[in-house]
Amino acid sequence: MTDSVQIRTGLGDILGEAADGVIRFRAVPYAAPPVGALRFAPPQPPMPWHGVLDARAAGPIAPQPQSRLRLAMGDFQREQSEDCLTLAISTPAITGRRPVVVWLHGGAYLSGAGSLDWYDGGPLARSGDVVVVGVNYRLGPLGFLHHPGLADGMMGLHDMVAALRFVREHIAAFGGDPQCVTLMGQSAGGGAILRLIDFDGTEGLFHRIIVQSGPPRPGPDAAEATRRARRFMELLGIDPQAGDALEQLRKAPFASLIAQQGVLARELARFGSIDPAFPPCFDSYTPDYPQRVAEKIAARGIAMMIGSTTEEMNAFLVADPAMANPDPAQVAERFAALAGSADWLETYRRHHPGASLRDLLGDLISDHRFTLPSLDLAQRVKALGGAAFVYSFDWSGPQSPWKACHCIELPFTFGTLPAWDAPMLEGLQPGLYAELSATMMAAWSRFAHSGDPSLPDLAWPQYGTGRQTMCFGPAVRVLGDPAGLGWKLQGR
Numbered sequence: 001m002t003d004s005v006q007i008r009t010g011l012g013d014i015l016g017e018a019a020d021g022v023i024r025f026r027a028v029p030y031a032a033p034p035v036g037a038l039r040f041a042p043p044q045p046p047m048p049w050h051g052v053l054d055a056r057a058a059g060p061i062a063p064q065p066q067s068r069l070r071l072a073m074g075d076f077q078r079e080q081s082e083d084c085l086t087l088a089i090s091t092p093a094i095t096g097r098r099p100v101v102v103w104l105h106g107g108a109y110l111s112g113a114g115s116l117d118w119y120d121g122g123p124l125a126r127s128g129d130v131v132v133v134g135v136n137y138r139l140g141p142l143g144f145l146h147h148p149g150l151a152d153g154m155m156g157l158h159d160m161v162a163a164l165r166f167v168r169e170h171i172a173a174f175g176g177d178p179q180c181v182t183l184m185g186q187s188a189g190g191g192a193i194l195r196l197i198d199f200d201g202t203e204g205l206f207h208r209i210i211v212q213s214g215p216p217r218p219g220p221d222a223a224e225a226t227r228r229a230r231r232f233m234e235l236l237g238i239d240p241q242a243g244d245a246l247e248q249l250r251k252a253p254f255a256s257l258i259a260q261q262g263v264l265a266r267e268l269a270r271f272g273s274i275d276p277a278f279p280p281c282f283d284s285y286t287p288d289y290p291q292r293v294a295e296k297i298a299a300r301g302i303a304m305m306i307g308s309t310t311e312e313m314n315a316f317l318v319a320d321p322a323m324a325n326p327d328p329a330q331v332a333e334r335f336a337a338l339a340g341s342a343d344w345l346e347t348y349r350r351h352h353p354g355a356s357l358r359d360l361l362g363d364l365i366s367d368h369r370f371t372l373p374s375l376d377l378a379q380r381v382k383a384l385g386g387a388a389f390v391y392s393f394d395w396s397g398p399q400s401p402w403k404a405c406h407c408i409e410l411p412f413t414f415g416t417l418p419a420w421d422a423p424m425l426e427g428l429q430p431g432l433y434a435e436l437s438a439t440m441m442a443a444w445s446r447f448a449h450s451g452d453p454s455l456p457d458l459a460w461p462q463y464g465t466g467r468q469t470m471c472f473g474p475a476v477r478v479l480g481d482p483a484g485l486g487w488k489l490q491g492r
Contacts, residue, residue: 001019002017002018002019003017003018003019004016004017004018004056005017005018005023005094006052007025007094007173007174008173009170009173010048010169010170011046011047011048011049011170012048012049012050012051012052012053013051013052013053014028014052014053014055015052015053015054015055015056016055016056016089017056020122020126021092021126022090022091022092022121022122022125022126023090023091023092023093023094024056024088024089024090024120024121024122025055025056025087025088025089025090025091025174026055026056026057026058026059026088026115027055027057027058027059027086027087027088027115028053028055028086028087028088028089029046029053029085029086029087030043030046030085030086030087030135030162030163030165030166031043031044031045031046031085031159031162031163031166032044032045032046032047032085033082033083033085034082034083034085034138034142034155034159035082035083036250037250039082039142039249039250040142040145040150040151040155040246040249040250041155042152042155042158043085043155043158043159043162045162046166058078058088058115059079059081059083059084059086059115059136060078060079060080060081060083060084061078061079061080061081061084061113061115061116061136062080062082062084062113062136062137062138062139062140062142062143063080063081063082063084063139063140063142063254063255063257063258064080064107064110064111064112064139064140064258065110065111065140065258065261065262066111067107067111067112068108068110068111068274068316068319069315069316069319069406069407071318071319071423072314072315072318072319072402072405072406072407072422072423072424073118073315073407073420073422073424074420074421074422074423076116076117076118078113078115078116080254082138082142082254084113084136084138085136085137085138085159085162085163086115086136087114087115087133087134087135087136087163087166088114088115088119088120088121088133088134088136089121089131089132089133089134089171089174090120090121090122090124090125090131090132091125091131091132091174091175091176092125092126092129092130092131092175093175094173094174094175095175096175097172097175097176097177097180098129098130098131098175098176098177098180099129099130099131099176099177099180099181099182099445099448099449100130100131100132100133100167100171100176100177100178100180100181100182100448101121101124101130101131101132101133101181101182101184101210101444101445101448102133102135102163102164102167102181102182102183102184102206103119103121103132103133103134103135103184103185103189104135104137104160104183104184104185104186104188104189104190104192104193105119105134105135105185105186105188105189106185106186106187106188106189106190106213106214106407107139107187107188108187108188108274108275108276108279109139109140109143109144109156109188109276109278109279109280110139110140110261110276110277110278111139112139112188113134113136114133114134114135114136114137115134115136116134116419117416117419118410118411118414118416118419118420119134119410119414119416120414120416120419121133121134121414123414123415123416123441124413124414124415124441124444124445127415127438127441127442127445128441128442128444128445128446128448128449129445129449130445130448130449131171131174131175131176133163133167133171133176135159135160135163137156137157137159137160137163138155138156138159139156140257140258140261140276140277140278141229141232141257141261141277141278142155142254142257143155143156143159143278144156144278144279144280144281145229145232145249145278146220146222146225146226146228146229146281147225147226147229147230147233147240148226149246150229150245150246150249151229151249152281153222153225153278153280153281154280154281156192156280157192157195157196157199157280160192160196161196161199161201161202161205164181164183164196164202164205164206165205167181167205168181168204168205179207180207180448180449181205181206181207181208182206182207182208182209182210182447182448183196183206183208183209183210184209184210184212184444185210185211185212185214186212186213186214186407186410187212187213187214187406187407188214188279189212189214190211190212190213190214190215190306191214191215191216191217192214192280193209193211193214194211194214194215194216194293194377195280197209197293197296197297197300197302198289198292198293198296203300206302207301207302207303207451208302208303208304208305208447208448208451209297209302209303209304209305209306210304210305210306210444210447211304211305211306211307211374212306212307212308212409212410212413213307213308213309213312213370213406213407215306215308215369215370215373215374215376215377216289216290216293216373216377217369217373218282218285218289219275219279219280219281219282219285220279220281220282221281221282221283221285222281222283225281225283228264228268228277228278231264231267232260232261232264232277233245233249235260235263235264236248236249236252236256236257236260238252261277261278264277265277271326271327271330271333271334272330272331272334272361272365274313274316274365274369290373290376290377290380291380293377294377294380294381294383294384294386295384297381297384297386298381298384298385298386299384301386302386303386303387303388303389303447303451303452304377304378304381304386304387304388304389305388305389305390305391305444305447305453306374306377306378306388306389306390306391307374307390307391307392307393307469307470308366308370308371308374308392308393309366309370309392309393309394309404309405309406309407309408309409310366310392310393310394310403310404311362311363311366311396311402311403311404311405312362312365312366312369312370312371312405312406313361313362313363313365313366313369313405313406314362314401314402314403314404314405314406315402315405315406315407315408315424316406317358317361317362318401318402318405323358323361324358325357325358326357326358326361328357331345331357331360331361332345334361334364334365335348335364338364338365338368339364339368344364345360348360348363348364367488370406371392371488372488374390375390375463375467378390378463379463382462382463382464387451387452387462388462388463389447389452389453389460389462389463389470390463390467390468390469390470391469391470391471391472392469392470392471392472392479393408393409393412393471393472393473394471394472394473395408395412395428395432395436395472395473395474396408397424397425397426397427397428398427399427400423400424400426400427402423402424404473405424407424408424408425409440409472411425411433411437412433412436412437412440412441412472413437413440413441413444414441415437415438415441417433417437432474436472436473436476439455439458439472439476440472442455443455443458443460443470453470458476459478460478461478466480466481467480467481468480
């Protein structure tokens with residue numbers, strides 16, 4: 001049984017839907033539609049409305065191609081529109097003040113949405129007594145095209161800031177506490193959190209962070225991002241030097257933008273690389289960036305949870321037929337580039353007996369793209385006196401080639417298994433899922449309440465010299481050196 005619930009905000013009245021102990025508002029605008037003259041511009045505040053805004057149905061998601069990980073995660077179909085800057089808000093009640101969890105979805109800055117059923121905030125809101133806010137933000141070239149005089153390459157990140165400002169100003173009407181906001185993100189969403197910490201003007205918009213498989217890492221600098229933008233415009237038949245280049249870009253159908261983004265991505269593709277064509281421009285990335293972020297986390301008193309899955313790269317490599325038997329010379333080159341020497345291939349082989357060349361490549365990239373940077377940031381935050389809690393997720397289906405791949409923890413952290421039709425979850429036993437998901441949701445929501453994810457019967461120590469890590473899988477336990485990470489940390 002469902003009931004309608006109406007609330008009043010500073011922008012106008014909003015109609016939501018109550019069911020199963022949760023009230024959902026599925027399409028709440030936090031910014032003006034970024035269309036026409038606002039395409040490629042920073043988000044503008046939403047205009048107040050007259051009457052009652054009906055937010056009981058999900059709205060459109062940002063224009064995007066199919067997910068690159070659909071073979072592992074399954075797929076989804078949603079209406080797409082540039083008028084997509086909305087929030088999906090789930091709350092146990094509109095009275096009182098409870099912690100807020102703001103969710104930034106992954107998808108390599110080119111796909112996904114905070115309003116997908118995968119990320120329905122209802123189960124987490126109900127079980128953890130928190131308000132969950134899913135953010136839809138601009139993706140691909142519409143969110144991250146960088147070219148001087150045309151677009152700053154940060155539109156999608158500006159959208160996230162606008163969403164956080166909406167939360168600060170209006171979340172009390174939904175039963176949330178604007179002074180207790182946890183920013184939670186996975187993959188691109190996790191990386192975006194760390195970028196936002198380095199943004200001016202984000203102080204006080206969030207107070208805790210949960211970074212899932214999204215550690216600090218470089219992206220294209222302004223020169224490279226501009227080069228990509230020029231090539232992109234050439235593919236669209238637009239002269240980047242033309243006086244009306246921006247006008248032409250604003251008039252181009254979004255389907256054409258998405259199609260030519262795919263062409264550019266194929267031109268940029270490199271062996272063993274999963275970087276998208278249009279991530280945020282990263283001219284500020286310097287060798288001291290992780291330390292700079294750690295200093296801001298510690299100085300602002302932001303408690304941090306951070307972690308990864310044990311076989312992140314399987315989501316990418318298993319889906320690629322070309323990686324079934326990768327070129328040994330290219331694998332050796334990748335080891336040399338990431339680990340510093342091709343000799344590390346034999347070291348990895350000794351630690352993973354019987355592994356295929358694809359498995360070893362996956363181990364390498366999982367470590368150097370996800371696990372080791374996450375541990376490095378946690379160590380830096382802890383050394384500066386901040387609070388850092390580290391996790392590892394290692395459940396995988398019996399005989400599953402996906403193993404504990406990128407994104408596999410998401411159905412557990414949101415409690416949304418019925419929404420998933422994912423090959424990566426094949427073999428999951430209902431009893432294990434129910435209990436492991438309940439434990440993870442309890443820890444995540446406890447962190448949102450207190451800044452400490454420990455449960456009454458499950459102490460989660462802060463990360464430190466012993467590398468204490470909470471491991472979630474068939475067994476839930478704290479390990480001092482999960483998966484024998486000590487040897488991988490040599491020289492870091």
